[in-house]
Amino acid sequence: xxxxxxxxxxxxxxxxxxxxxxxxxxxxxxxxxxxxxxxxxxxxxxxxxxxxxxxxxxxxxxxxxxxxxxxxxxxxxxxxxxxxxxxxxxxxxxxx
Numbered sequence: 279x280x281x282x283x284x285x286x287x288x289x290x291x292x293x294x295x296x297x298x299x300x301x302x303x304x305x306x307x308x309x310x311x312x313x314x315x316x317x318x319x320x321x322x323x324x325x326x327x328x329x330x331x332x333x334x335x336x337x338x339x340x341x342x343x344x345x346x347x348x349x350x351x352x353x354x355x356x357x358x359x360x361x362x363x364x365x366x367x368x369x370x371x372x373x374x
Contacts, residue, residue, distance in 0.1 A: 307327070307328045307334055308325055308327055309328055309351060310323040310325060310334075310350045311323065311350055312348070312349060312350045312351070314337070314339065315348065315349070316346060317346055317348055326352065332352040333353065333355050334350075335352065335358070337373050338373070339364060339366075339372065339373045340371060340374075341369060346371060347364070347373070359374075361374050
């Protein structure tokens with residue numbers, strides 16, 4: 279007497295639930311992130327996913343003619359090309 283073939287239902291459901299999220303495609307950008315930090319400091323960049331309405335950015339902080347700060351990450355496109363003052367430890371830098 280032969281055993282009836284049974285469909286491995288629980289293991290198939292588990293397998294599909296693990297791999298279906300990988301098939302979900304999105305159009306969000308992957309950008310490198312680093313916090314605002316002094317130029318002479320090092321930081322291991324972190325890959326991050328930007329929200330749908332944001333772009334990758336790199337920021338440069340200047341004190342007079344000296345490039346002193348840097349940052350990377352995501353930001354709204356409306357902030358691109360703008361200049362913002364940033365006070366850090368009592369010094370005001372110009373962030374672009």
